[in-house]
Amino acid sequence: MNPIRRALLATGAAMAAVTAARRTFGQGDDSMSVYQRGDVSIHYQDIGSGFPLLLIPGGGLNSVISYLDSRAPFNPIEEFSNEFRCITMDLRNANDGQSSGPLEIDRPWDSHTDDQLGLMDHLGITEFMVMGFCIGGPFIWNLLRRAQDRIPAAVLAQPSGFDPELPNFFYDGNMNNWGPALAARRPDITMEMIEPFLNNMYRTKGDFVFTATREFVQTCQTPVLVMPDDIPAHPYAVAMESALLAPRSEVSLYPWKRPADRIPIAVRHVRSFLRANQPDITS
Numbered sequence: 001m002n003p004i005r006r007a008l009l010a011t012g013a014a015m016a017a018v019t020a021a022r023r024t025f026g027q028g029d030d031s032m033s034v035y036q037r038g039d040v041s042i043h044y045q046d047i048g049s050g051f052p053l054l055l056i057p058g059g060g061l062n063s064v065i066s067y068l069d070s071r072a073p074f075n076p077i078e079e080f081s082n083e084f085r086c087i088t089m090d091l092r093n094a095n096d097g098q099s100s101g102p103l104e105i106d107r108p109w110d111s112h113t114d115d116q117l118g119l120m121d122h123l124g125i126t127e128f129m130v131m132g133f134c135i136g137g138p139f140i141w142n143l144l145r146r147a148q149d150r151i152p153a154a155v156l157a158q159p160s161g162f163d164p165e166l167p168n169f170f171y172d173g174n175m176n177n178w179g180p181a182l183a184a185r186r187p188d189i190t191m192e193m194i195e196p197f198l199n200n201m202y203r204t205k206g207d208f209v210f211t212a213t214r215e216f217v218q219t220c221q222t223p224v225l226v227m228p229d230d231i232p233a234h235p236y237a238v239a240m241e242s243a244l245l246a247p248r249s250e251v252s253l254y255p256w257k258r259p260a261d262r263i264p265i266a267v268r269h270v271r272s273f274l275r276a277n278q279p280d281i282t283s
Helices: 003-025 076-080 108-122 136-150 169-176 178-185 191-203 214-219 236-245 260-277
Strands: 032-037 040-047 051-056 084-089 129-133 154-157 224-227 249-251
Touching (some): 032 108, 040 108, 051 108, 051 136, 076 084, 076 260, 084 108, 129 136, 129 260, 136 154, 136 214, 169 178, 169 191, 178 191, 214 236, 224 236, 224 260, 236 249
Parallel strands (some): 051 129, 129 154, 154 224, 224 249
Antiparallel strands (some): 032 040
């Protein structure tokens, strides 16, 4: 081959790789924005640059962006936005948030997963890693069940799960708190709608991680890092069972939140796990 032509082709291939990297990685604009899809309106934040990292705040059905700064054991945006493109959002119909949409009674978990995947599509992101706190655990398993090919790695921090000794824990808590507050501010949503929504979310699927079977977890080849907790909302037994079943799992030190000087060690583990599993799209 002509040396000049060879050089031009090599340069073109290099430029194509850079363009692909920019298209996949992108860069957040550091501002709060809104993603609209039909009757659904999702308030989100896109900050930092690097490989995309979806962050799912805790707080149950009141999962909102502010949780990451005010209630999370550490703020993952502060920790990781200098290395990853961090995307996070208010959950649809969270009482303290700005996202809203219909109450999809027959598909409670999937309606929220639609919002998460829809937001990533809206941002032009094909592949992304994900880290979730609390309710983020079941959401991650649902994301992996539906879009495993898009997610090269996942971190489950203090994940929620089903405790057979407290079978109505989440149903009762949301019927007493989240549900009445939502109905009071949304005239289109009533407690008669909220009851079957919560029943389908937490009692009909009342087992293990709510959104996936043990058989799925056992065959899931996505690397996962599990960071257990041990309170009624975050049962240790479920977190450890999922870690033992998943064929490519890691487990953080435990306890990792107490004493507080252990948290930086856990953060280092998360960072090294994400780095190790970030795809090299230029290869």
